Amino acid sequence: MDSVEIVNGRQIRDSDQAEVIGNGPHRYCFEFWPPAATAPAARTPFALALTGEVPLPAELHVYQGVTDAHGRTPVFALDRPVEPGAWRLTGRLGEGEFGDVMRLRASDGTPQAGRSYLLVICSASPQWHRGRTDTAGRTVYAAAPQPEHIMLNADPETASKPDEVRALELCGGSADR
Incomplete structure (x- = not known):
């Protein structure tokens, strides 16, 4: 899998240099593309949530972080697979x-x-x-x-x-x- 489009981004292969959140076998990493962006948003506050029954690691409802220099999120390692449409990635204020x-x-x-x-x-x-x-x-x-x-x-x-x-x-x- 090279990449899968999601709202405000794309799911990409995880990066060896990225921080890993959780320890499950199903790994997810994203590039954050705000509306109308022409490139991934580097060093930008973001919020990531799941709309289904699979919680993010540590029972988080919404993960709040900052993208890396390439506009990527950390890698999320979950116990169960997640469909691309279940992810909600947005920019963050505060x-x-x-x-x-x-x-x-x-x-x-x-x-x-x-x-x-x-x-x-x-x-x-x-x-x-x-x-x-x-x-x-x-x-x-x-x-x-x-x-x-x-x-x-x-x-x-x-x-x-x-x-x-x-x-x-x-x-x-x-x-x-």
Whole structure:
């Protein structure tokens, strides 16, 4: 197997130099390709989850990491095989045990792929990410060490203010804090 396409990436042969998470016989490694990217995203925060019954090693629901210099994740060694469609790989904003992905959909329920957005975690020092939704209409994974308010602006191009100012306004603050 050379590679298998998944949403936001491709499953590749594992790398001898990569960190290995777990110790099962079924090994998985990925290249992370954010929406509209022309190359794998090097040294980029990511979140990886499984949608089926096979948990990631150490009972993790979502693995949070940073890709290597080639845009690759660690190798995940699992006890059972996993179908390519069961993996969910996304970019990540923030870190911590609390988190989720937002999904933009049209009124008829169809995913809004390629839609521009500004995602803001309203922590003491707000964090923000400007991006485009993936083919399933998903944003990056927003994570925090404690529950936080998350704001999503689905049309940031229409905003005339810089992202930092807009993020503070969305969180109920001002740039003059």
